[in-house]
Amino acid sequence: xxxxxxxxxxxxxxxxVGPLKGCDTAEVIEVAQILSGKVNAANVTDQQxxxxxxxPLATSHLLQExxxxxxxxxxxxxxxxxxxxxxxxxxxxxGINNVLSLTGDYQSLGDHPHARGVFDLDSVQFLATVKTLxxxxxxxxxxxxxxxxxxxxxxxxxxxxxxxxxELQIIKMEKKxxxxxxxxxxxxxxxxxxxEKFMKRISHINVPVLVGIIPLKNAGMAKYMNKFVSGVFxxxxxxxxxAKAEKKEQEGIKIAAELIKGLKDMCQGVHVMAIGxxxxxPEILAESGLV
Amino acid sequence: MLLxxxxxxxxxxxxxxxxxxxxxxGCKGCAEASGTGGIADVEGMKVKLEAxxxxxxxxxxxxxxxxxxxxxxxxxxxxxxVMEADSVLVASCGIGVQASANSINKxxxxxxxxxxxxxxxxxxxxxxxxxxxxxxVLDYTGGICPITKCSKSLLNGACGGGSKGKCEVTSEMDCxxxxxxxxxxxxxxxxxxKVYIPPKDYAKFHVPDKxxxxxxxxxxxxxxxxx
Numbered sequence: 414x415x416x417x418x419x420x421x422x423x424x425x426x427x428x429x430v431g432p433l434k435g436c437d438t439a440e441v442i443e444v445a446q447i448l449s450g451k452v453n454a455a456n457v458t459d460q461q462x463x464x465x466x467x468x469p470l471a472t473s474h475l476l477q478e479x480x481x482x483x484x485x486x487x488x489x490x491x492x493x494x495x496x497x498x499x500x501x502x503x504x505x506x507x508g509i510n511n512v513l514s515l516t517g518d519y520q521s522l523g524d525h526p527h528a529r530g531v532f533d534l535d536s537v538q539f540l541a542t543v544k545t546l547x548x549x550x551x552x553x554x555x556x557x558x559x560x561x562x563x564x565x566x567x568x569x570x571x572x573x574x575x576x577x578x579x580e581l582q583i584i585k586m587e588k589k590x591x592x593x594x595x596x597x598x599x600x601x602x603x604x605x606x607x608x609e610k611f612m613k614r615i616s617h618i619n620v621p622v623l624v625g626i627i628p629l630k631n632a633g634m635a636k637y638m639n640k641f642v643s644g645v646f647x648x649x650x651x652x653x654x655x656a657k658a659e660k661k662e663q664e665g666i667k668i669a670a671e672l673i674k675g676l677k678d679m680c681q682g683v684h685v686m687a688i689g690x691x692x693x694x695p696e697i698l699a700e701s702g703l704v
Numbered sequence: 705m706l707l708x709x710x711x712x713x714x715x716x717x718x719x720x721x722x723x724x725x726x727x728x729x730g731c732k733g734c735a736e737a738s739g740t741g742g743i744a745d746v747e748g749m750k751v752k753l754e755a756x757x758x759x760x761x762x763x764x765x766x767x768x769x770x771x772x773x774x775x776x777x778x779x780x781x782x783x784x785x786v787m788e789a790d791s792v793l794v795a796s797c798g799i800g801v802q803a804s805a806n807s808i809n810k811x812x813x814x815x816x817x818x819x820x821x822x823x824x825x826x827x828x829x830x831x832x833x834x835x836x837x838x839x840x841v842l843d844y845t846g847g848i849c850p851i852t853k854c855s856k857s858l859l860n861g862a863c864g865g866g867s868k869g870k871c872e873v874t875s876e877m878d879c880x881x882x883x884x885x886x887x888x889x890x891x892x893x894x895x896x897x898k899v900y901i902p903p904k905d906y907a908k909f910h911v912p913d914k915x916x917x918x919x920x921x922x923x924x925x926x927x928x929x930x931x
Contacts, residue, residue, distance in 0.1 A: 490856075494903060516863040519855055519873045530856065537860035538903045552903065570864045577885035578866055584897045585861035592900065600864075643867050 417454035417482050417511055418564050421596055421621050425682030426452045426703060427484060428694045430476065432467035441472055444691045445479035451695045451704055454482040454511060456598070456684070460491060463523025470500055473509045484566070485509050488517025493533040494542065494552055501546055505561035513598065514539040514567045514589070537585060540565055540592040547593075566596035569622075571611035572604075572644035583615060590620045598684040600644045601627040603651060605675050612679050623682035628669035628690065628697060632656040666693055670700035677701075706734045706797035706834060708741070708816035710749070716793070717756060719813050719843045723790035726753065728763035729779075729804060729812075731796035733770065740816050741765065741795045749795060749815065761789040769800030770832070775807045786810060798834030798842060798849055805847020806832070811891050812847045814840040820911045838908030844896050846887035853880025859901040 417425065430444055448455055455476055457469040473483035485504050492500065504512065514537075520530045534542060542552055543565040549557050567589040573579040586597065602608045602624050612622065627645075629635050632655040635647035651668055658664035673683050683703070685694050698704045710716075720726065728746050735741025743765050750760045762785030766778045779786055786792060791811040794801045797818040805812035819838045833852035841859065842849060851857045855873045862881035865872030869882050888894050 516856060516858065516865070518865060521873055532856040532858070533906070534903050535856070535858040535860050536863075537900065541900070541902065568864070573864065574867060575869050575882060577869065577882035577889075578862060578864075578879070580894075581862045581881055581885055581897070582864060584894075585864075587898065588860055588900055643865050643872060 414450050415453060417484065418595075420453040420682070421564075422681060424677070424703075425454075425596070425621060425623055426685075426698065427454050427456055427598065427623060427682065428452050428685040428687060428691065429456045429458060430472065430691055431458045431461055431689060432469065432472045434464070434466050436467060438467070438472075438475055441467075441475050442479050445476045445481040447692055448694060449480040451698060452481075452685075454484050456484040456486050456513060459486045459488045459515065459517070460523070461518075463490065463518045463520050463525065463528075465523070465525060470504055470507075470509070473504070474507045477508060482511070483509055484511040484513050486513045486515055487539070488515045489532055489534045489536060489539055490517030490520060490530050491528075493531050497534060497539065497542060498546065498551055501543065501563065502557070502561065505559075505563065510562060511564050511566070512543060514543070514565060514594075536567060537588045537592060540567060540589055540594055544593045564595045565593060566598060567594040568599065569597050569615075570600040570644035571602060571608055572600060572646055574644065586615060586618060590618045594620055596621045596623060596682075598623045599625040601625045601638070601642075601686065602676065603645070603647045603672065605679075607646075608676055609679055621681035623684040624676045624680045625684050625686060626669050626672055626697075627686045627688065628693065629655050629665040630690065631661045631665075662693070666697050666700060669697045670702075673697070673701035673703065677703075705737065705821060706799065706818050706836060707820045708735050708738045708795075708797045708818050710740055710795070710816055711814070711840070713752060713756070716753075716813075716815060720753075720758060720791070723758075725759045725761050725789045727761050727782075727786045727789035727792045727810075728753075728815075729769070729792055729794045729796075730763070730765035731769035731794075731800045732765050733768040733796075733800075735769070735796040735800065735816070736765070738816075741769075741800070746795055749793070753793075761785045769794065769796045770803050772803050772807045775804055779808065798836075798840055799832045801840070801842045802832035802834075802847050802849055805842070805887070811893060812842075814842045816840065817908070819908070836909070837904065839905055841901060844899055844901060845884045846891060846893060846896065848880065848884045848887055850880055850884065853878075853883060855880075859904065861897065 457472045459469045473485045476483045516536045520528045549560040569586045635652045638645045730746035731741035794804045795815045801814045817840045818836045866879035871877040
């Protein structure tokens with residue numbers, strides 16, 4: 414299996430690992446062993462949906478210790494620029510060299526709604542910060558003792574639902590690319606036409622795009638995402654298939670594999686977000702013919 | 705009471721690199737008391753801009769720029785001077801700039817940074833808000849403030865969490881960045897969004913030492929002037 418950075422521009426396979434609440438690491442290690450050799454890297458989420466969990470820095474380290482390369486996700490919700498730079502340097506010291514910049518969901522959406530949000534930086538300024546560190550300086554222009562070499566990426570949502578939201582995504586993507594984003598991972602895609610149109614619109618941005626895939630577990634999950642998850646739209650025909658299927662999980666795996674196959678030639682990789690169902694990722698990849 | 709101070713001429717001239725003709729608008733409320741929005745202050749700015757080769761098509765002051773009805777009635781007789789200009793430069797707090805941008809069909813640019821409430825709460829009847837960040841970005845955003853209109857105070861565009869034009873925090877709130885996009889599109893200024901805005905200098909949020917224990921500013925009467 415190629416390293417994540419070697420794979421960029423060819424065809425990159427990533428998936429997502431969500432740490433649990435608490436400090437039991439048995440499941441993380443088990444998932445690392447299952448996914449090792451099947452994907453180029455696994456993203457480790459950072460307090461996803463503003464819900465408190467084990468931190469992504471420690472989890473990324475555990476994955477790498479167990480043979481699975483990590484992409485450290487970092488949001489700007491919980492850290493100011495000092496903490497962000499410090500965590501980035503800590504990551505580099507542990508040999509974690511892939512990072513993903515995210516704004517972060519608003520704190521009121523999670524399980525600590527009374528927390529104070531930080532948002533000292535935004536996701537574009539985060540990339541500028543990584544670039545500055547890679548050049549051997551901190552944000553105040555002071556020299557670093559030991560210089561990191563991060564491969565930073567960012568996210569984009571091809572399914573933004575208004576003209577303003579869509580165009581703002583693209584303008585922000587352009588800024589991110591200019592500030593050194595080496596890859597983009599997308600929000601979950603379920604519609605070939607929507608994604609094809611998006612890839613044409615951003616053909617001037619010469620950075621690999623890894624299309625996001627969320628395997629469905631049942632029809633209710635699809636309906637829930639359509640209602641509550643920004644930019645995700647599961648077409649009715651998939652919802653019907655999930656509703657009618659006797660073995661729902663198998664049907665979800667089948668649909669995910671079909672999506673991966675159908676989207677493969679439009680982009681430069683796939684990012685499978687299984688949301689607690691990481692164990693089926695090898696089966697999805699096998700079904701799609703990727704491994 | 706919102707205390708404001710003029711931005712550096714260098715920054716103002718950068719905003720005006722493509723504009724030769726400008727209309728100046730001052731505010732006789734808090735801004736006049738701060739030494740930025742009174743008629744004498746506006747005239748002083750006119751002299752400075754003319755020295756830099758800019759043509760001032762007209763100038764005036766409004767009693768309270770945060771009152772949009774006053775802005776519109778004061779400017780109605782001056783419409784031709786406003787429309788001849790490439791942009792309107794507003795000497796006031798961030799609310800005055802936003803209220804002007806909302807009332808005038810012309811790009812409105814901030815001349816000032818709003819630095820503090822000076823520990824006094826004023827009262828204005830409008831939806832514009834200013835967090836006195838001391839480093840006004842309204843020139844980049846079409847006169848809509850991303851610090852107060854975006855839940856996360858993002859400076860380089862929307863977070864992507866919104867849905868149908870509404871904020872992810874509550875569907876009762878518009879996505880501030882979508883408002884900014886629509887405003888800039890209407891003014892044919894979408895290129896503004898391509899500018900990278902670096903991290904904010906939060907040190908400017910602090911009330912300046914000299915103000916903490918100072919006496920209150922008076923809003924003094926000044927003779928009506930301008931055009």
